Amino acid sequence: MIKVGIIGATGYAGAELVRILMNHPDAEIVWLGSKSYAGQPFPDIYGSFFEIADEKCMAEDMDALSDAADVIFTATPQGLCSSLVCESVLSKVKIIDLSADFRIKNAERYEAWYGIHHPSPQYLPEAVYGLPELNREEIRKARIIANPGCYPTCSILSIYPAVKEGLIDPDTIIIDAKSGTTGAGRGAKTANLYCEVNENIKAYGVATHRHTPEIEDQLGYAAGREILLNFTPHLVPMERGILVTAYASLKKDVSYEDVKAVYDSYYKEERFVRVLGTDRVPETRYVKGSNYADTGFRVDGRTHRLIMMGAIDNLVKGAAGQAVQNMNLMFGLPEEEGLTAVPMAF
Amino acid sequence: MIKVGIIGATGYAGAELVRILMNHPDAEIVWLGSKSYAGQPFPDIYGSFFEIADEKCMAEDMDALSDAADVIFTATPQGLCSSLVCESVLSKVKIIDLSADFRIKNAERYEAWYGIHHPSPQYLPEAVYGLPELNREEIRKARIIANPGCYPTCSILSIYPAVKEGLIDPDTIIIDAKSGTTGAGRGAKTANLYCEVNENIKAYGVATHRHTPEIEDQLGYAAGREILLNFTPHLVPMERGILVTAYASLKKDVSYEDVKAVYDSYYKEERFVRVLGTDRVPETRYVKGSNYADTGFRVDGRTHRLIMMGAIDNLVKGAAGQAVQNMNLMFGLPEEEGLTAVPMAF
C-alpha cells in the first residue's frame, strides 16, 4: 500500500486527487494538507466526502509529511514545491508536482513567464515531464515528476504526432483552447462568481498565457528545434473539460487516412488516448470524470491546413488523474490502476 | 460472474446502468438492448463508451435474452416490463424493473394514475419494492424487483423515520421536489431543449404527478394507514440530482436532538444514507455520480413543523445505482459492490 501525502488538498485539483485515490486499491492517503483549512474536517470543505474522508486537514510540516508518506503530491501555487524540495526530502519520498515549477527546463524562461524566482533550479535536469505517452520510461525512474499543465496535456497530445512526423509546419501552429471553470481555481474572486461566468465566453491571457512556453518546449522537442506558436485560452461556462482546436499548415499532400495512420501508430496501444474517426469530434462531456484524452482531426484541402482537436477532463488527465498515472508508473503498478472510471457523459 | 441484460440501454437510466456495471467486478453485460438504436454500436449514441463498450445494440428478443442473462434490467417506459414478464422468463432470470409497473400493489390505482392497462397484475403480490433500506430481506429472495422511482426514493428516505416513529402528522405532509433534467428523459422534445430548460425553473405535474401514489403507499405502510399528501416536482437547469424539501406538523414537542436520534437509529448502519447535522443541508452536488442519499432536517418551533430535506443522484440512487444495489442483494454479493464511487462534487 503506497502511503500518499497531498499538499493543497482543498483546491479543485487536490480534492480530485482525494476523490481518485479513495478508490485506488494500492494507495492510502496519510496526509491531507491544507494551509487555509488546517484543523478542519475535510467534509467541511466538500460535503461529498462526509463519511468517506472525515480526516482533518493538516498544516504544512514537510518533515513529518516526508516521514509519513512514500509519495507527495503538491497541488499548490507555483513556487511552493520548488521551495520545499531538497535532498533530505527526496531521500525519503518521491514528489509529483502539479504546479509548473519543474515543467520548464530553462529556469530563466520559467522566471520570465511566471514572474517569480526559481529557488531550486538544480533539480530541473532530473525532473521528468510527466506525460506518460511521451516519457513513460523516464517517469518510472524519476524522483521528481513535473506533472503537465492541463492545456499543455491536451494540446501536446493533440498535435504531437503531426509535428513529430513532419506533417505540419511548426511555425504555423495556432492553438485555440477552451476550458471549464474549475481551471480557474477555487479562489474567492469576483471574476469566478456564478453570475460572472455563466452565459458568457471570453478569451483571457491572450498572447501571454503561461502555458505557452510549456507547449512550445514539448512540441519543440518533437520538431527538433525551437518553435513559437499562438495559444489562446477561453473560459467556458461549464465546470470541467478542456477542448483544444489547433491549426497548422500541412507540409505534404496528405489524405485523411494518411494522418489517421500516423495518429493510430502513436496511440493505438495507449490506454488513455482515443483517436476518433470522421464520424465524431472530441467533446469534453465524453471524457468527463475520466483519464481519457480524445483526439481527432480534419484535413482541409481548400486551405491546405490540418485542424487538430482534443478533449480532456482538466482535473483528471489534465491534473489529478495524470498524477496518479505517473504514481502508478513510479511504483511499478499497472498504469490504469484507480483510473478505470467510465466517463460521465451526463 | 453475473450475466446482465439491459432493455432500454440507450436512455439516460439505461446508459447509467452500463456506466456502473462496466466497473462492477462480478457482473458482465451480455445484452445491450435498444429498440431505437438496434444494430448501432453503443458509442454512436454515447461517445463516452468508445473503446469501453463498443458492442452493437440489440433488438428486443426476450427468449434469447432470458437464455443469455442471469438478470434483466428493464429501463423502459411503463407497460413494457409487465407485458414481458411470465413464468418461462422468471424460471430463467431475475427481473429488476426500473419502470413503475410493479411499484403499486393495487392494479386499479396503478391504472388510474398511469392511464394504461396492467397486463400482468398476478405478479404484483410477489414483486418486491426495491428500497433496500426498508425491504432488504425481501429483496434478497425476490424474483421481481420494482425498482423505486427517483422522487419516491428521495422522498421516502427523507420522511420515513419521522412517520414511522410518529413524530409528524401524516395528513400534513407536503413534498416540494426539484429535479435535474436527466429526469425528463432523452426524448427529442422541444420542452427539453437546452434553451428551454436553461435559466429557468418551473413546477410540473402539479397535483397530478404519478409518483404521488407510490410515495403515499410507502409512507402509508409506515403510518399504518392510508395517507394523502401533496407532491410537487420542479424542473431545474442541471443534469443530475433530486432535492426534496418536505414539511409536516409535529405531533410532539421534540428537540433537534430527539429527531436526530431517530434518524440516526434508522440510518447509522446504512452504507448509502448519510444523516447530516445542523452545520449542513443536503446539496445535490455532494451525491452526484454516487449512490448516496443525504438527509437532514430542521425543527421549526415557531410553526411547530418539521422540515425534512434529502438529496440523491436521480440516475444512481434514484435509478441505476439502486438497481445494482438490489442486484447485489439478490445475488448474495456485498451490497456496495460496484457502487463505491466517491461523489463528484464539481
Next chain:
Amino acid sequence: MIKVGIIGATGYAGAELVRILMNHPDAEIVWLGSKSYAGQPFPDIYGSFFEIADEKCMAEDMDALSDAADVIFTATPQGLCSSLVCESVLSKVKIIDLSADFRIKNAERYEAWYGIHHPSPQYLPEAVYGLPELNREEIRKARIIANPGCYPTCSILSIYPAVKEGLIDPDTIIIDAKSGTTGAGRGAKTANLYCEVNENIKAYGVATHRHTPEIEDQLGYAAGREILLNFTPHLVPMERGILVTAYASLKKDVSYEDVKAVYDSYYKEERFVRVLGTDRVPETRYVKGSNYADTGFRVDGRTHRLIMMGAIDNLVKGAAGQAVQNMNLMFGLPEEEGLTAVPMAF
C-alpha cells in the same frame, strides 16, 4: 426630467437600476454611488455599460447627493439607509430604499431577525411598503419607500388574494421558494463561485430566513391578524428569477373557476401581474428581464389544498424594476414608464 442618485450602483440590483434607468425617458442618473469602486469608471465593473454610462463611481457624500438628486435609490446592505435618512435629507429628496430597513414596522422585530440596531425607527410609521399592487395610493404620497424584498414580492403577490378573500387557512401556509444566484449578491465568496453553484440545488436559511417576517406582516394585514408561516428559499443554478410554490389548506369548497375569478378580480387591471390559466404554470424565463409577476394556482381536491405559484425576475419586479415603478408613482408618471421591456425568454 427626474434627477436620480443611486447608492450602491455596482451591486447586481444597483446595476440593474442603471440598466433600466438608461432607457427611462423621464429620468436621468446624476450620481452613480459605489464605496468599493469610487473613482473607477462604471464600465470597469460592467463592460456592458461601455459607451453607455462611462461615468466614474462616486464615494459616499449624502449632502452633495441630496442636493444633486430628486430621488435617491439605496441598493445597499441593511442598516445603511436607516443611518442616512433625516429631515434635512428628506426635505430635499425622496428615498426609495431597496434594503430591508423600513419594511418591518416593528423595530424590535426587525432587530430580532436582522441582528442589527435600527438607528431611525421614528421614520418607520411614515415609510410606505412599496408594493404598488397593494399600496398604490400611499406610494404616490410617500417620502420614504420601503422597496419590498424579492422573495416577499413574489410570495405576497402569489398568495395575497387567497388570504384576503378567506379562501385559505393562513395558519397552514408553507412557501417553498427558489431563486437565481444574483439573489446571493456580488460578494466574492467561495459559496457563490461558478463551480460551487452550478449543477447544484440546496435550501438555505431554513426556518430562519429574514424575509419570513416581511411576508408574515403583509399577509397578516390581509388576514386581519398575525400569522406564522414556513418560508424556505433554495439556490438554483441560474442567474435571475424567483419561483414561489406555496401551499395552504382551503377553508371552503371551491372550484378552479372560483379561485380564478378571485385572482382575476385583484389583478386584471394590473399592468405587471399576469394570472395564468390551467394551460400553463409560472416559469421564471417568461418574466426574465421584465417587471412582470406571473401567478397561477391549482386546486387539489384530494388533499383539499390550494397550490399557489408565482414567478418574477428578482432583479426587476423583485428589486430595481419595482423601485422604478414606485418612482413613477411618486413623481406622477405613467406607472409603466421605462418598464415596458418584453421578457427575454431565451
Next chain:
Amino acid sequence: MIKVGIIGATGYAGAELVRILMNHPDAEIVWLGSKSYAGQPFPDIYGSFFEIADEKCMAEDMDALSDAADVIFTATPQGLCSSLVCESVLSKVKIIDLSADFRIKNAERYEAWYGIHHPSPQYLPEAVYGLPELNREEIRKARIIANPGCYPTCSILSIYPAVKEGLIDPDTIIIDAKSGTTGAGRGAKTANLYCEVNENIKAYGVATHRHTPEIEDQLGYAAGREILLNFTPHLVPMERGILVTAYASLKKDVSYEDVKAVYDSYYKEERFVRVLGTDRVPETRYVKGSNYADTGFRVDGRTHRLIMMGAIDNLVKGAAGQAVQNMNLMFGLPEEEGLTAVPMAF
C-alpha cells in the same frame, strides 16, 4: 407606422424579432407567420408574450401578407425566401431575408455549399448584403436585404479593418468561433437537448460550415481578391452569444496603437460597434440582448500575428437586431430606433 410581417415568427430569431419590434415606436407587427403553429396564439409557444402579443400565428399566404405589410422579414430555412420573391411581391413590400438565400452573389457557390437549388438567382445582383457598417447607403435604397449570418457578422466586423488596410495577410486568416445554443435553432433534436449541450463544448462543421463562403466573400471584397480561410464554429453551453477569435499574420511591423487607430477610424462613429482597449477583451455577456458588436485585438510580437476578437448577441446583431437596423435604414428612420436596450450582463 411601418407595417411588419414576419414569416417564421416562432423560431428563436423570429421570436426575437417580435420581442424587439414590440418596443419599436414606429413599427407594428401585422402578421405573425408560423407554418408549424398556425392558428395557435403566440403565447402558447412563448409564454413571455402573454398579454403582450396574444395574436394567433398565421399560415403561409404570401398574397395576403404582401398586401398587409410594408416590409416582410423571413426568418426561415434556406430556400424559402428565394422561392417566394417575385416582382409582384416586390412591387408591394420590401424584403429582409434572415436566411442565406441572397448572401452569396454567385448562385453556383451558394448551391455548392448549401446543397440546394437557388430558384431566383435573377435577384442576386440587386440584393444588398445588410451589414450597415459596410453597406449603409446601398441598404437605404434596397428592395431585398440579405441579412448577414450570425458568425459572418461577428467575424467580418472583427477582421474587416485589418484586411481593408492591409495590416494582415488574408491567406493566413483562421477564425475560431464559439456560439450559444440558440444558434442551433429550436428543432426538437436529441443533439440540442439540455443534457447533451450542458457541461460540454465541441466543434462542429469543421472545414465545411456554410458560413465560410459568406465570410470569404465579404473579406475578399475588402482584400480586393478572392481569399480562402479556415472557419471553425463551436457549440457552447449558453443560450446567446457569439465570440470570434481570429488569427492572421501581420504584413507590417505595427504597434498596438497603430492597429487601434485603424479600428477607431472605422468604428468610432458607429453606434453599434465598440472598440475595446487593452484593459478588456470582448465577452458575450456584455452585449447580451443588445445590438452591440464588441471588438478588440492584441498584437503578438513573438509570432508576428494579430489576434482579433469580437462578440455579438447572435440573435440581435447576428439576426433580428441587425434586421431591424436594416429596416430603419430602408424606411428613413434613425438607425438605432427600437435598438437602444442596454446589454443585460447578468
